[in-house]
Amino acid sequence: MTLSEALRARVRQQAHDQCGYCRISSAWVYASMEIDHILPRAAGGSDEEDNLWLSCPLCNQYKHTQTQAVDPLTRRRVPLYNPRVQSWDEHFRWGRDQATIIGRTACGRATVKALRLNIEQAVQLRRGLVEIGAYPPGN
Numbered sequence: 001m002t003l004s005e006a007l008r009a010r011v012r013q014q015a016h017d018q019c020g021y022c023r024i025s026s027a028w029v030y031a032s033m034e035i036d037h038i039l040p041r042a043a044g045g046s047d048e049e050d051n052l053w054l055s056c057p058l059c060n061q062y063k064h065t066q067t068q069a070v071d072p073l074t075r076r077r078v079p080l081y082n083p084r085v086q087s088w089d090e091h092f093r094w095g096r097d098q099a100t101i102i103g104r105t106a107c108g109r110a111t112v113k114a115l116r117l118n119i120e121q122a123v124q125l126r127r128g129l130v131e132i133g134a135y136p137p138g139n
């Protein structure tokens, strides 16, 4: 099923036009932001608003149909971060460079790894944005 434009607009607004995972603003992404199914359709996730959030294409691509991942520290398999119901600040923080994302919890660490939040091209872009004061986001 195709998501309505009204629903897409609502999700974009709720997400402050930022990727729910890496927090990049849509203004700095070449491609269009995508609507992420938090629980993927392939895993039975619905097209309802409470299962949707905004994602940049890179995070969405690496998330793919994953719902869980292994925390590299504890080796436990844990659910991925849910940007709709969980607090980003509780599960992640920025490194000293303000461009690298560090997991604070098992969920955060597993999500950083599974979604490759610190892939070189993303960190390089974020470093440039840090220099011009456009990252990290203020909200």
Ligand SMILES: [Zn+2]
Residues within 6 Å of the ligand: 019, 020, 021, 022, 023, 024, 055, 056, 057, 058, 059, 060
């Ligand atoms: Zn992202």
